Amino acid sequence: MDLGKIFRNTFLVILACLVLSACATQKKVDTGQMQGDVYTGTDTVKYLASGVPDRVFFATNESVLTTASRDTLRKQAAWMRKNSDLTFVIEGHADERGTREYNLALGERRANAAKDYLMTYGVAGNRLSVISYGKERPVDSGSNPLSWSKNRRSVTVKAN
Protein backbone atom coordinates (compact mmCIF):
# COMPACT_ATOMS: atom_id res chain seq x y z
CA MET A 1 0.00 0.00 0.00
CA ASP A 2 1.58 3.25 -1.01
CA LEU A 3 1.46 6.37 1.02
CA GLY A 4 -0.88 8.12 -1.41
CA LYS A 5 -3.52 5.42 -1.05
CA ILE A 6 -3.35 5.50 2.77
CA PHE A 7 -3.67 9.25 2.68
CA ARG A 8 -6.65 9.02 0.32
CA ASN A 9 -8.42 6.42 2.49
CA THR A 10 -7.83 8.38 5.66
CA PHE A 11 -9.21 11.44 3.95
CA LEU A 12 -12.35 9.56 2.92
CA VAL A 13 -12.85 8.24 6.45
CA ILE A 14 -12.48 11.73 7.92
CA LEU A 15 -14.87 13.09 5.33
CA ALA A 16 -17.42 10.38 6.17
CA CYS A 17 -17.11 11.19 9.88
CA LEU A 18 -17.71 14.87 9.20
CA VAL A 19 -20.78 14.16 7.08
CA LEU A 20 -22.21 11.79 9.71
CA SER A 21 -21.65 14.15 12.61
CA ALA A 22 -23.20 16.98 10.59
CA CYS A 23 -26.26 14.81 10.05
CA ALA A 24 -26.42 13.97 13.73
CA THR A 25 -26.29 17.64 14.72
CA GLN A 26 -28.91 18.50 12.16
CA LYS A 27 -31.16 15.75 13.42
CA LYS A 28 -30.90 16.95 16.99
CA VAL A 29 -32.15 20.41 16.07
CA ASP A 30 -35.04 19.05 14.05
CA THR A 31 -36.59 16.38 16.22
CA GLY A 32 -34.15 15.52 19.01
CA GLN A 33 -35.67 18.21 21.22
CA MET A 34 -39.25 17.04 20.90
CA GLN A 35 -41.07 13.81 21.55
CA GLY A 36 -44.44 13.93 19.82
CA ASP A 37 -44.88 17.65 20.24
CA VAL A 38 -43.63 17.80 23.84
CA TYR A 39 -40.34 19.64 24.33
CA THR A 40 -37.60 17.41 25.75
CA GLY A 41 -34.59 19.74 25.37
CA THR A 42 -32.89 21.83 28.01
CA ASP A 43 -32.40 25.22 26.24
CA THR A 44 -34.74 27.21 28.39
CA VAL A 45 -34.59 25.13 31.56
CA LYS A 46 -33.27 26.73 34.75
CA TYR A 47 -32.50 24.91 37.98
CA LEU A 48 -34.02 25.42 41.41
CA ALA A 49 -31.02 23.54 42.82
CA SER A 50 -28.41 21.24 41.35
CA GLY A 51 -30.27 18.50 39.43
CA VAL A 52 -33.70 20.06 40.06
CA PRO A 53 -35.11 21.49 36.81
CA ASP A 54 -37.63 24.31 37.25
CA ARG A 55 -40.09 23.46 34.45
CA VAL A 56 -42.11 20.77 32.72
CA PHE A 57 -43.55 20.77 29.19
CA PHE A 58 -46.90 19.84 27.68
CA ALA A 59 -48.39 18.62 24.41
CA THR A 60 -50.65 20.97 22.42
CA ASN A 61 -53.94 21.66 24.24
CA GLU A 62 -52.95 19.14 26.95
CA SER A 63 -52.29 19.36 30.65
CA VAL A 64 -51.31 15.69 31.11
CA LEU A 65 -47.90 15.22 32.77
CA THR A 66 -45.47 13.12 30.74
CA THR A 67 -43.15 10.52 32.32
CA ALA A 68 -40.30 13.03 32.10
CA SER A 69 -42.44 15.75 33.69
CA ARG A 70 -43.39 13.50 36.58
CA ASP A 71 -39.71 12.68 37.09
CA THR A 72 -38.87 16.41 37.19
CA LEU A 73 -41.70 17.14 39.62
CA ARG A 74 -40.64 14.31 41.96
CA LYS A 75 -37.17 15.90 42.07
CA GLN A 76 -38.79 19.25 42.83
CA ALA A 77 -40.94 17.69 45.56
CA ALA A 78 -37.96 15.99 47.22
CA TRP A 79 -36.04 19.26 47.23
CA MET A 80 -39.05 21.23 48.48
CA ARG A 81 -39.53 18.80 51.36
CA LYS A 82 -35.92 19.42 52.42
CA ASN A 83 -36.39 23.20 52.20
CA SER A 84 -39.62 23.53 54.11
CA ASP A 85 -39.22 27.28 54.72
CA LEU A 86 -39.58 28.03 50.99
CA THR A 87 -42.83 28.80 49.15
CA PHE A 88 -43.41 28.71 45.42
CA VAL A 89 -45.44 30.11 42.58
CA ILE A 90 -46.26 27.73 39.76
CA GLU A 91 -46.69 29.61 36.50
CA GLY A 92 -48.79 27.99 33.78
CA HIS A 93 -48.21 28.98 30.16
CA ALA A 94 -49.60 28.22 26.72
CA ASP A 95 -48.29 28.71 23.19
CA GLU A 96 -49.51 31.44 20.83
CA ARG A 97 -51.66 29.08 18.74
CA GLY A 98 -54.85 29.46 20.72
CA THR A 99 -57.40 32.08 21.67
CA ARG A 100 -56.34 34.31 24.55
CA GLU A 101 -59.13 33.43 26.98
CA TYR A 102 -58.96 29.66 26.47
CA ASN A 103 -55.18 29.85 26.92
CA LEU A 104 -55.59 31.59 30.27
CA ALA A 105 -57.73 28.67 31.43
CA LEU A 106 -55.32 26.14 29.92
CA GLY A 107 -52.35 27.75 31.70
CA GLU A 108 -54.22 27.54 34.97
CA ARG A 109 -55.00 23.88 34.34
CA ARG A 110 -51.33 23.11 33.57
CA ALA A 111 -50.05 24.89 36.67
CA ASN A 112 -52.56 22.95 38.78
CA ALA A 113 -51.54 19.65 37.21
CA ALA A 114 -48.00 20.36 38.44
CA LYS A 115 -49.24 21.56 41.82
CA ASP A 116 -51.40 18.47 42.38
CA TYR A 117 -48.47 16.18 41.56
CA LEU A 118 -46.16 18.04 43.97
CA MET A 119 -48.81 17.71 46.67
CA THR A 120 -49.08 13.97 46.02
CA TYR A 121 -45.37 13.80 46.78
CA GLY A 122 -45.72 15.47 50.13
CA VAL A 123 -45.50 19.22 49.51
CA ALA A 124 -48.11 21.16 51.49
CA GLY A 125 -50.65 22.93 49.25
CA ASN A 126 -50.31 26.19 51.16
CA ARG A 127 -46.68 26.46 50.02
CA LEU A 128 -47.74 26.39 46.36
CA SER A 129 -49.69 29.14 44.64
CA VAL A 130 -50.54 29.10 40.95
CA ILE A 131 -50.80 31.82 38.32
CA SER A 132 -51.68 31.49 34.66
CA TYR A 133 -50.12 33.75 32.08
CA GLY A 134 -51.89 32.09 29.17
CA LYS A 135 -49.87 32.97 26.07
CA GLU A 136 -48.72 36.34 27.42
CA ARG A 137 -45.19 35.42 28.47
CA PRO A 138 -43.50 33.16 25.90
CA VAL A 139 -39.82 32.27 26.48
CA ASP A 140 -39.21 31.77 22.76
CA SER A 141 -40.56 34.30 20.26
CA GLY A 142 -40.36 31.95 17.27
CA SER A 143 -43.41 30.98 15.20
CA ASN A 144 -42.56 27.31 14.69
CA PRO A 145 -43.40 23.99 16.37
CA LEU A 146 -40.16 23.86 18.39
CA SER A 147 -40.64 27.38 19.79
CA TRP A 148 -44.26 26.63 20.62
CA SER A 149 -43.24 23.43 22.45
CA LYS A 150 -40.86 25.44 24.69
CA ASN A 151 -43.69 27.83 25.54
CA ARG A 152 -46.21 25.16 26.59
CA ARG A 153 -44.87 24.86 30.11
CA SER A 154 -45.35 25.07 33.82
CA VAL A 155 -42.53 26.78 35.71
CA THR A 156 -41.88 26.53 39.44
CA VAL A 157 -40.53 29.80 40.83
CA LYS A 158 -39.33 30.52 44.36
CA ALA A 159 -41.68 33.01 46.00
CA ASN A 160 -39.59 33.95 49.06
Next chain:
Amino acid sequence: MLFRHLFILIILLPIKAFALIEVDITRGNLSPLPIAVSPLSIDEKSKESFNKILKNKDMGLEISIVVENNLKQTGLFNPLNKDAFLQKPDIAHLKPRFEDWALIKAQALITGKVTFIDEKLRVEFRLWDVLAAKEMMALAFTTVPNNWRRVGHIITDKVYERLTGEKGYFDTRIIYVSEKGKKVSRIKKLAIMDQDGFNTKYLTLGNELVLTPRFNPTNQMVTYLSYFRNLPRVYLLDIETGIQEVVGDFPGMTFAPRFSPDGKKIIMSFAMGGNSDIYTMDLENRIVERITNHPSIDTSPSYSPNSKYICFNSDRSGYQQIYVMKSDGSNVKRISFGKGLYGTPVWSPRGDLIAFTKLHKGKFYIGVMRTDGSGERLLTENFYQEAPSWSPNGRVLIFYRETKTDEKGEGFSAKLWSIDLTGYNERLVETETDASDPSWSSLLSN
Protein backbone atom coordinates in the same frame (compact mmCIF):
# COMPACT_ATOMS: atom_id res chain seq x y z
CA MET B 1 -65.78 65.39 29.75
CA LEU B 2 -66.97 64.95 26.22
CA PHE B 3 -70.17 63.13 27.06
CA ARG B 4 -71.57 65.66 29.45
CA HIS B 5 -72.14 68.06 26.57
CA LEU B 6 -75.34 66.83 25.14
CA PHE B 7 -76.20 67.53 21.59
CA ILE B 8 -79.13 69.70 20.74
CA LEU B 9 -80.88 68.26 17.78
CA ILE B 10 -83.28 70.33 15.76
CA ILE B 11 -85.12 69.01 12.78
CA LEU B 12 -85.18 71.81 10.24
CA LEU B 13 -87.49 70.37 7.68
CA PRO B 14 -89.70 67.30 7.66
CA ILE B 15 -87.92 64.25 6.28
CA LYS B 16 -89.57 63.09 3.11
CA ALA B 17 -90.63 59.49 3.30
CA PHE B 18 -89.90 58.52 -0.28
CA ALA B 19 -86.34 57.95 -1.39
CA LEU B 20 -85.11 56.94 -4.75
CA ILE B 21 -81.58 56.14 -3.64
CA GLU B 22 -81.15 53.02 -1.59
CA VAL B 23 -77.98 51.25 -0.59
CA ASP B 24 -78.21 47.51 -0.07
CA ILE B 25 -75.87 46.47 2.72
CA THR B 26 -76.87 42.83 2.91
CA ARG B 27 -74.45 41.67 0.24
CA GLY B 28 -70.96 42.64 -0.85
CA ASN B 29 -71.30 45.93 -2.62
CA LEU B 30 -69.23 45.89 -5.78
CA SER B 31 -70.44 49.24 -7.10
CA PRO B 32 -70.36 51.71 -4.22
CA LEU B 33 -72.74 54.65 -4.47
CA PRO B 34 -71.07 57.79 -5.90
CA ILE B 35 -71.63 60.53 -3.33
CA ALA B 36 -70.42 64.14 -3.28
CA VAL B 37 -69.59 65.56 0.14
CA SER B 38 -69.37 69.30 -0.40
CA PRO B 39 -67.16 71.21 2.04
CA LEU B 40 -69.56 72.74 4.56
CA SER B 41 -69.79 76.46 3.93
CA ILE B 42 -68.38 78.75 6.59
CA ASP B 43 -68.15 82.55 6.93
CA GLU B 44 -64.74 84.15 7.42
CA LYS B 45 -65.47 85.31 10.97
CA SER B 46 -66.47 81.81 12.14
CA LYS B 47 -63.47 80.34 10.36
CA GLU B 48 -61.13 82.63 12.30
CA SER B 49 -62.84 81.91 15.61
CA PHE B 50 -62.46 78.13 15.20
CA ASN B 51 -58.90 78.58 14.00
CA LYS B 52 -58.10 80.44 17.22
CA ILE B 53 -59.56 77.73 19.46
CA LEU B 54 -58.69 74.56 17.56
CA LYS B 55 -55.87 75.51 15.18
CA ASN B 56 -57.92 74.19 12.35
CA LYS B 57 -57.86 76.15 9.13
CA ASP B 58 -61.30 75.50 7.72
CA MET B 59 -63.82 73.83 10.04
CA GLY B 60 -66.30 73.39 7.18
CA LEU B 61 -63.81 71.46 5.08
CA GLU B 62 -62.50 69.44 8.05
CA ILE B 63 -65.94 68.18 9.07
CA SER B 64 -66.73 67.21 5.47
CA ILE B 65 -63.48 65.20 5.37
CA VAL B 66 -64.50 63.27 8.51
CA VAL B 67 -67.82 62.40 6.83
CA GLU B 68 -66.12 61.49 3.57
CA ASN B 69 -63.58 59.15 5.23
CA ASN B 70 -66.31 57.44 7.24
CA LEU B 71 -68.37 56.82 4.11
CA LYS B 72 -65.37 55.53 2.20
CA GLN B 73 -64.45 53.05 4.98
CA THR B 74 -67.84 51.36 4.69
CA GLY B 75 -67.08 50.23 1.15
CA LEU B 76 -70.71 51.09 0.34
CA PHE B 77 -70.02 54.64 -0.85
CA ASN B 78 -67.60 56.19 -3.28
CA PRO B 79 -66.98 59.81 -2.18
CA LEU B 80 -66.09 61.86 -5.26
CA ASN B 81 -63.00 64.03 -5.55
CA LYS B 82 -63.75 67.56 -4.33
CA ASP B 83 -61.64 69.10 -7.13
CA ALA B 84 -64.36 68.14 -9.58
CA PHE B 85 -67.12 70.04 -7.73
CA LEU B 86 -68.51 72.93 -9.80
CA GLN B 87 -70.78 74.61 -7.28
CA LYS B 88 -69.63 76.70 -4.31
CA PRO B 89 -70.46 75.23 -0.86
CA ASP B 90 -72.74 78.10 0.28
CA ILE B 91 -74.84 78.15 -2.89
CA ALA B 92 -75.02 74.36 -3.09
CA HIS B 93 -76.36 74.28 0.46
CA LEU B 94 -79.19 76.69 -0.40
CA LYS B 95 -80.23 75.03 -3.63
CA PRO B 96 -77.96 72.67 -5.52
CA ARG B 97 -77.76 72.93 -9.29
CA PHE B 98 -78.48 69.20 -9.71
CA GLU B 99 -77.26 69.12 -13.34
CA ASP B 100 -73.77 70.12 -12.16
CA TRP B 101 -73.67 67.26 -9.64
CA ALA B 102 -75.18 64.77 -12.09
CA LEU B 103 -72.45 65.75 -14.54
CA ILE B 104 -69.75 64.41 -12.20
CA LYS B 105 -71.88 61.27 -11.70
CA ALA B 106 -72.86 62.02 -8.09
CA GLN B 107 -76.07 60.25 -7.07
CA ALA B 108 -76.21 61.74 -3.60
CA LEU B 109 -74.96 65.07 -2.30
CA ILE B 110 -74.24 66.32 1.21
CA THR B 111 -74.07 70.05 1.81
CA GLY B 112 -73.88 72.09 5.00
CA LYS B 113 -73.12 75.23 6.85
CA VAL B 114 -70.93 75.87 9.92
CA THR B 115 -71.17 78.90 12.20
CA PHE B 116 -69.59 80.05 15.45
CA ILE B 117 -72.40 81.29 17.73
CA ASP B 118 -72.09 82.11 21.45
CA GLU B 119 -68.80 80.18 21.75
CA LYS B 120 -70.56 77.17 20.27
CA LEU B 121 -70.29 75.23 17.06
CA ARG B 122 -73.49 75.17 15.01
CA VAL B 123 -73.67 72.81 12.07
CA GLU B 124 -76.51 72.20 9.68
CA PHE B 125 -76.44 69.74 6.80
CA ARG B 126 -78.66 68.49 3.99
CA LEU B 127 -78.70 65.26 2.07
CA TRP B 128 -79.89 65.52 -1.54
CA ASP B 129 -80.97 62.93 -4.09
CA VAL B 130 -79.27 64.27 -7.23
CA LEU B 131 -81.19 62.27 -9.85
CA ALA B 132 -84.61 62.94 -8.31
CA ALA B 133 -83.52 66.56 -7.63
CA LYS B 134 -84.95 66.35 -4.10
CA GLU B 135 -83.88 66.96 -0.53
CA MET B 136 -83.82 63.73 1.51
CA MET B 137 -83.06 65.10 4.98
CA ALA B 138 -81.92 68.17 6.83
CA LEU B 139 -80.63 68.49 10.41
CA ALA B 140 -78.82 70.97 12.62
CA PHE B 141 -76.69 70.52 15.75
CA THR B 142 -75.17 72.84 18.30
CA THR B 143 -72.30 71.68 20.51
CA VAL B 144 -68.97 72.75 21.99
CA PRO B 145 -66.28 73.34 19.32
CA ASN B 146 -64.13 70.49 20.70
CA ASN B 147 -66.80 68.02 19.60
CA TRP B 148 -66.34 68.86 15.91
CA ARG B 149 -65.19 65.37 14.89
CA ARG B 150 -68.23 63.87 16.61
CA VAL B 151 -70.42 66.18 14.53
CA GLY B 152 -68.86 64.60 11.43
CA HIS B 153 -69.58 61.14 12.83
CA ILE B 154 -73.19 61.98 13.68
CA ILE B 155 -73.78 63.40 10.18
CA THR B 156 -72.40 60.13 8.77
CA ASP B 157 -74.71 58.10 11.03
CA LYS B 158 -77.73 60.08 9.83
CA VAL B 159 -76.78 59.80 6.15
CA TYR B 160 -75.98 56.08 6.48
CA GLU B 161 -79.29 55.41 8.21
CA ARG B 162 -81.25 57.40 5.61
CA LEU B 163 -79.61 55.61 2.69
CA THR B 164 -79.30 52.04 4.00
CA GLY B 165 -82.29 51.89 6.34
CA GLU B 166 -80.06 50.71 9.22
CA LYS B 167 -78.46 52.48 12.16
CA GLY B 168 -74.89 53.67 11.63
CA TYR B 169 -71.81 52.95 13.76
CA PHE B 170 -69.71 56.10 13.32
CA ASP B 171 -70.28 58.02 16.54
CA THR B 172 -68.66 55.18 18.45
CA ARG B 173 -65.36 54.31 20.07
CA ILE B 174 -63.08 51.31 20.19
CA ILE B 175 -61.38 50.19 23.38
CA TYR B 176 -58.36 47.95 22.86
CA VAL B 177 -55.04 46.84 24.27
CA SER B 178 -52.08 48.88 23.05
CA GLU B 179 -48.93 46.76 22.75
CA LYS B 180 -45.23 47.64 22.66
CA GLY B 181 -41.92 45.89 23.11
CA LYS B 182 -40.51 42.44 22.49
CA LYS B 183 -42.77 39.47 22.08
CA VAL B 184 -41.39 37.81 25.23
CA SER B 185 -42.02 40.89 27.39
CA ARG B 186 -44.83 42.92 25.82
CA ILE B 187 -45.96 46.08 27.59
CA LYS B 188 -49.75 46.35 27.40
CA LYS B 189 -51.97 49.34 28.14
CA LEU B 190 -55.68 49.97 27.81
CA ALA B 191 -56.35 52.48 25.04
CA ILE B 192 -59.46 54.06 23.63
CA MET B 193 -60.01 55.85 20.34
CA ASP B 194 -62.76 57.08 18.06
CA GLN B 195 -63.98 54.48 15.60
CA ASP B 196 -61.93 56.19 12.84
CA GLY B 197 -58.67 56.00 14.81
CA PHE B 198 -58.57 59.60 16.09
CA ASN B 199 -58.41 60.90 19.68
CA THR B 200 -56.41 57.99 21.12
CA LYS B 201 -56.14 58.05 24.90
CA TYR B 202 -54.27 55.64 27.15
CA LEU B 203 -56.15 54.55 30.24
CA THR B 204 -53.45 52.57 32.06
CA LEU B 205 -49.70 53.15 32.38
CA GLY B 206 -48.44 49.71 31.39
CA ASN B 207 -47.15 48.75 34.84
CA GLU B 208 -49.25 45.61 34.86
CA LEU B 209 -50.51 43.29 32.16
CA VAL B 210 -54.04 44.13 30.99
CA LEU B 211 -56.22 42.08 28.62
CA THR B 212 -59.66 41.80 27.01
CA PRO B 213 -61.38 45.17 27.73
CA ARG B 214 -65.12 45.24 26.91
CA PHE B 215 -67.60 48.12 26.85
CA ASN B 216 -70.77 48.26 28.84
CA PRO B 217 -73.42 48.59 26.08
CA THR B 218 -75.37 51.17 28.12
CA ASN B 219 -72.74 53.56 29.52
CA GLN B 220 -69.07 54.48 29.65
CA MET B 221 -67.93 51.63 31.88
CA VAL B 222 -65.41 49.04 30.80
CA THR B 223 -64.61 45.62 32.22
CA TYR B 224 -61.20 44.01 31.68
CA LEU B 225 -58.59 41.65 33.09
CA SER B 226 -55.67 43.16 35.00
CA TYR B 227 -52.64 41.46 36.57
CA PHE B 228 -52.47 44.19 39.25
CA ARG B 229 -50.19 42.90 42.07
CA ASN B 230 -49.79 39.72 40.03
CA LEU B 231 -53.34 38.64 40.79
CA PRO B 232 -55.23 38.23 37.53
CA ARG B 233 -58.72 39.55 38.26
CA VAL B 234 -61.63 41.13 36.41
CA TYR B 235 -61.86 44.89 36.98
CA LEU B 236 -64.45 47.55 36.32
CA LEU B 237 -63.29 50.94 35.04
CA ASP B 238 -65.27 54.15 34.70
CA ILE B 239 -63.70 55.90 31.69
CA GLU B 240 -65.00 59.31 32.73
CA THR B 241 -63.71 59.31 36.30
CA GLY B 242 -60.84 56.84 35.94
CA ILE B 243 -62.07 55.00 39.05
CA GLN B 244 -61.50 51.27 38.97
CA GLU B 245 -62.47 48.42 41.24
CA VAL B 246 -62.02 44.68 41.34
CA VAL B 247 -65.16 42.69 40.48
CA GLY B 248 -66.18 40.29 43.24
CA ASP B 249 -64.03 38.55 45.82
CA PHE B 250 -62.81 35.37 44.19
CA PRO B 251 -60.01 33.19 45.62
CA GLY B 252 -58.44 32.72 42.17
CA MET B 253 -58.20 34.04 38.63
CA THR B 254 -61.27 35.67 37.09
CA PHE B 255 -61.13 36.39 33.36
CA ALA B 256 -63.05 36.66 30.06
CA PRO B 257 -65.49 39.32 31.32
CA ARG B 258 -68.41 40.82 29.38
CA PHE B 259 -71.44 42.88 30.34
CA SER B 260 -75.00 41.68 30.09
CA PRO B 261 -77.03 43.60 27.45
CA ASP B 262 -78.66 45.79 30.14
CA GLY B 263 -75.21 46.57 31.54
CA LYS B 264 -76.20 45.45 35.04
CA LYS B 265 -74.26 42.22 35.28
CA ILE B 266 -70.78 41.02 34.44
CA ILE B 267 -70.42 37.48 33.14
CA MET B 268 -66.95 35.92 33.35
CA SER B 269 -64.90 32.82 34.06
CA PHE B 270 -63.47 31.91 37.43
CA ALA B 271 -60.61 29.39 37.52
CA MET B 272 -59.87 27.31 40.58
CA GLY B 273 -57.89 24.11 40.98
CA GLY B 274 -57.50 23.64 37.24
CA ASN B 275 -61.15 24.10 36.41
CA SER B 276 -62.77 27.18 34.82
CA ASP B 277 -66.52 27.78 35.16
CA ILE B 278 -68.82 30.65 34.24
CA TYR B 279 -70.17 33.05 36.86
CA THR B 280 -72.16 36.27 36.88
CA MET B 281 -72.02 39.15 39.29
CA ASP B 282 -74.85 41.63 39.67
CA LEU B 283 -73.27 45.09 39.82
CA GLU B 284 -76.08 46.53 41.95
CA ASN B 285 -76.41 43.99 44.76
CA ARG B 286 -73.02 42.24 44.22
CA ILE B 287 -74.65 38.82 44.20
CA VAL B 288 -72.49 36.19 42.54
CA GLU B 289 -74.14 33.31 40.70
CA ARG B 290 -72.51 30.18 39.34
CA ILE B 291 -73.81 29.41 35.84
CA THR B 292 -71.81 26.33 34.75
CA ASN B 293 -70.49 23.49 36.89
CA HIS B 294 -68.40 21.15 34.80
CA PRO B 295 -64.83 19.79 35.12
CA SER B 296 -63.98 21.13 31.65
CA ILE B 297 -62.82 24.62 30.74
CA ASP B 298 -65.86 26.89 30.30
CA THR B 299 -64.97 30.39 29.15
CA SER B 300 -65.59 33.32 26.74
CA PRO B 301 -69.29 33.75 27.69
CA SER B 302 -71.48 36.20 25.74
CA TYR B 303 -75.18 36.98 26.26
CA SER B 304 -77.81 37.04 23.52
CA PRO B 305 -79.22 40.59 23.11
CA ASN B 306 -82.48 39.56 24.84
CA SER B 307 -80.44 38.12 27.78
CA LYS B 308 -82.25 34.78 27.54
CA TYR B 309 -79.25 32.79 26.33
CA ILE B 310 -75.51 32.63 26.75
CA CYS B 311 -73.05 31.30 24.19
CA PHE B 312 -69.67 30.15 25.50
CA ASN B 313 -66.54 28.18 24.79
CA SER B 314 -65.97 24.76 26.37
CA ASP B 315 -63.68 21.78 25.85
CA ARG B 316 -66.11 19.32 27.51
CA SER B 317 -66.19 17.28 24.29
CA GLY B 318 -62.39 17.00 24.43
CA TYR B 319 -61.65 20.07 22.34
CA GLN B 320 -62.69 23.73 22.22
CA GLN B 321 -66.23 24.04 20.84
CA ILE B 322 -69.08 26.55 21.03
CA TYR B 323 -72.11 25.90 23.24
CA VAL B 324 -75.37 27.73 23.90
CA MET B 325 -77.37 27.49 27.14
CA LYS B 326 -80.23 29.30 28.83
CA SER B 327 -78.97 32.19 30.95
CA ASP B 328 -79.59 30.19 34.15
CA GLY B 329 -77.15 27.54 32.90
CA SER B 330 -79.74 24.94 31.87
CA ASN B 331 -80.20 23.31 28.45
CA VAL B 332 -76.54 23.29 27.39
CA LYS B 333 -76.25 22.47 23.70
CA ARG B 334 -73.17 22.21 21.54
CA ILE B 335 -73.63 24.19 18.31
CA SER B 336 -70.24 23.97 16.51
CA PHE B 337 -69.72 20.72 14.64
CA GLY B 338 -67.41 21.67 11.76
CA LYS B 339 -63.82 20.46 11.48
CA GLY B 340 -61.35 22.22 13.76
CA LEU B 341 -61.47 24.08 17.06
CA TYR B 342 -63.85 26.93 17.83
CA GLY B 343 -63.40 29.79 20.32
CA THR B 344 -64.45 33.33 21.35
CA PRO B 345 -68.17 33.13 20.45
CA VAL B 346 -69.86 36.53 20.54
CA TRP B 347 -73.54 37.11 19.98
CA SER B 348 -74.53 39.66 17.31
CA PRO B 349 -76.43 42.73 18.57
CA ARG B 350 -79.09 41.79 15.98
CA GLY B 351 -79.50 38.45 17.71
CA ASP B 352 -79.39 36.18 14.67
CA LEU B 353 -75.69 35.27 14.45
CA ILE B 354 -72.72 34.25 16.57
CA ALA B 355 -69.25 35.36 15.46
CA PHE B 356 -66.30 33.14 16.40
CA THR B 357 -62.63 32.28 15.91
CA LYS B 358 -61.84 28.94 14.32
CA LEU B 359 -58.55 27.03 14.19
CA HIS B 360 -58.26 24.42 11.49
CA LYS B 361 -55.12 22.85 9.98
CA GLY B 362 -52.85 25.56 11.34
CA LYS B 363 -54.94 28.50 10.07
CA PHE B 364 -57.14 30.87 12.02
CA TYR B 365 -60.50 32.06 10.71
CA ILE B 366 -63.06 34.64 11.76
CA GLY B 367 -66.53 33.38 10.94
CA VAL B 368 -70.21 33.55 11.77
CA MET B 369 -72.92 30.92 12.28
CA ARG B 370 -76.59 31.00 13.17
CA THR B 371 -77.37 30.61 16.83
CA ASP B 372 -78.27 26.93 16.30
CA GLY B 373 -74.88 26.36 14.65
CA SER B 374 -76.19 26.12 11.10
CA GLY B 375 -75.04 28.24 8.16
CA GLU B 376 -71.36 28.52 9.16
CA ARG B 377 -69.59 31.10 7.02
CA LEU B 378 -65.86 31.85 7.26
CA LEU B 379 -65.10 35.50 6.48
CA THR B 380 -61.31 35.64 6.61
CA GLU B 381 -58.32 33.30 6.93
CA ASN B 382 -54.87 34.12 8.35
CA PHE B 383 -51.82 32.84 10.26
CA TYR B 384 -53.29 34.17 13.49
CA GLN B 385 -56.40 36.20 14.23
CA GLU B 386 -59.08 36.09 16.89
CA ALA B 387 -61.52 37.92 19.16
CA PRO B 388 -64.17 39.44 16.87
CA SER B 389 -66.30 42.29 18.27
CA TRP B 390 -69.49 43.52 16.56
CA SER B 391 -70.22 47.05 15.41
CA PRO B 392 -73.37 48.20 17.25
CA ASN B 393 -75.50 47.68 14.13
CA GLY B 394 -74.19 44.12 13.66
CA ARG B 395 -72.82 44.77 10.16
CA VAL B 396 -69.07 44.91 10.77
CA LEU B 397 -66.64 42.87 12.87
CA ILE B 398 -63.40 44.18 14.33
CA PHE B 399 -60.73 41.70 15.47
CA TYR B 400 -56.95 41.47 15.84
CA ARG B 401 -54.34 39.72 13.76
CA GLU B 402 -50.77 38.73 14.63
CA THR B 403 -47.93 38.09 12.20
CA LYS B 404 -45.55 35.15 12.11
CA THR B 405 -42.00 35.84 13.29
CA ASP B 406 -38.97 34.98 11.13
CA GLU B 407 -36.21 32.42 11.98
CA LYS B 408 -34.68 34.91 14.41
CA GLY B 409 -37.99 35.44 16.19
CA GLU B 410 -38.24 38.98 14.79
CA GLY B 411 -41.01 40.74 12.89
CA PHE B 412 -43.88 40.19 15.29
CA SER B 413 -46.80 42.59 15.07
CA ALA B 414 -50.40 42.77 16.27
CA LYS B 415 -52.94 44.96 14.46
CA LEU B 416 -56.67 45.63 14.42
CA TRP B 417 -58.66 44.72 11.32
CA SER B 418 -62.28 45.04 10.34
CA ILE B 419 -64.42 43.14 7.88
CA ASP B 420 -68.04 43.36 6.77
CA LEU B 421 -70.41 40.59 7.66
CA THR B 422 -70.60 39.98 3.91
CA GLY B 423 -66.93 38.95 3.91
CA TYR B 424 -66.04 42.00 1.82
CA ASN B 425 -64.25 45.21 2.72
CA GLU B 426 -61.44 43.84 4.91
CA ARG B 427 -59.45 46.80 6.28
CA LEU B 428 -56.56 47.56 8.57
CA VAL B 429 -57.73 49.81 11.43
CA GLU B 430 -54.88 52.26 12.03
CA THR B 431 -53.65 52.54 15.62
CA GLU B 432 -50.75 54.53 17.11
CA THR B 433 -49.10 51.37 18.46
CA ASP B 434 -49.57 47.64 17.94
CA ALA B 435 -53.02 46.64 19.13
CA SER B 436 -55.18 43.68 20.16
CA ASP B 437 -58.44 42.73 21.90
CA PRO B 438 -60.71 45.40 20.36
CA SER B 439 -64.21 46.06 21.70
CA TRP B 440 -66.71 48.30 19.91
CA SER B 441 -68.88 50.70 21.94
CA SER B 442 -72.56 51.37 21.39
CA LEU B 443 -73.60 54.55 19.57
CA LEU B 444 -72.72 57.46 21.84
CA SER B 445 -75.72 59.47 20.67
CA ASN B 446 -78.95 58.23 19.19
